[in-house]
Amino acid sequence: MVDDADLLADRVWRRHNPKQQLIRYGVMLLTLMVVVWAVRDIDIFWPWVWDAPNQISSLGARMWPPDPSRLGEIVDAMIETVHIATLATMLTIFIALPVSYIAAQNTTPNRACLWLGRFILVSSRSVNTIIWALLFVAIFGPGVLAGILAIMFRSVGFIGKLMGEAIEEIDRRPVEAMEATGASKAKVIAYAVVPQVMPAFFAIVILRWDINIRESTVLGLVGAGGIGVILQGSIDTFAWPTVATILIAIIALVLVGEAITGLLRRKVL
């Protein structure tokens, strides 16, 4: 009896050993220090922060009621915004698919292509859409073209990377079977790779279209077409009631986009 109790007392179990525990405390302390450092280092002008509630109510008062007088113009710009997103997504597919093919370990023709593909994906993904838009506005001048190119250049990385991962995850066995029939490389891809990545392809493209609609609403801030142009203009002229209408319209568009992509996902997948 007494022996049993002793045994029980000996059998101590801890999730982490002392060394792991020390590391955990160390990481927590480090995180805390980074946060403290960041808050102390950035220059926040605190009076403005304390003034924020007043500013919010004053801005709200200036925005209310939303001004519907330019609604026709806003709707046109909204449609242009959707067109930018749709066209850019469509065009992206033609670039992203070959890139994903050479950037996937199991389909790339050689090392050089693999690295080229990865370089394209990384450079596309590491630059924000707005920055791409700034570049293209500088090159092609303000307008829809710059917006479409900006969205495309960012989307290539997104669709290309996810499609590349989808290709890497396919089942190897049908590929082997198709090779055994004497099929050429292109036929092997058409029969063993394409059917396997089809669901992923639709899911990724729908998701990116959804993201692109939201991104193209801000393109106009740098002059690259869409609803953002009117938004920027209204803010610059302090036409707050119009700004309110635009913001409501953007929210409505995003909600509609969400509904449509949700529907598409259910139908296609």
Next chain:
Amino acid sequence: MLEISNLIKRYGRDEPVLKGLDLTVEGNSVVSIVGASGAGKSTMLRCINRLVEPTSGSIKLNGTELVTLRHAELRRARRKIGMVFQGFNLIDRLTVMENVLAGRLGYVNLFQAITRRYPAADIERAFVLMERVGIAHYANKRADELSGGERQRVGVVRALMQEPEVLLADEPTASLDPRTSEQIMVLLQSLASELSLPVLINIHNVAQARTYTDRIVGLRHGTMIFDGIPSDFDKDALDAIYGGIEAPEDEPAPPAEEVHDGHA
């Protein structure tokens, strides 16, 4: 006629998986290749259609040397070598008919392949073969809706669509229940004689090898240690192939169970 001589396959600098195999298969004989996991059965079969590159040696199919073929020539030669796989290796999201017609990929052009516009003769052949193995009514079903035995029949028909001169079967029954695997073995056996086609079958089930094949080849550590008719395949041969545990890569399935498996 399939003639393999002095076939060697070595992965990297390791000990060879196949150490100078010689094997000749003639006419419409059904040959089973038995051996423990890692004995080199799968590698040998895949060397024949060059899914695995042989290190050296010669493989001739009806006089054509296969080992030296490249690119288009290799693809043309592969059309004449049908293969059936352990995991069926079907394209799940395509229909049974599309899977079956995929056996013609070596014959049709890319446009025909992508648009599924196969010649009428191919479609006719597909229906005849599917009726022969009893899956014609599934033509428009997706391949992943079928049961294991039915899926393997699709695999067999796909291989036969190639109008092969030899049929390779890599553990065609290992993923199937005992009854279904018997059916597939019977099917392979009768197809071999109907189409006068030599068939090589890698198989773990020694009882099935004895019952359904004309000749048994035993591999161990990449060398052939038995070659003869099923009635000569006795306890000693079985022990020689599966017995002992001296090799680390060996995972011998208990031989007693293998034999017991198939006496139904």
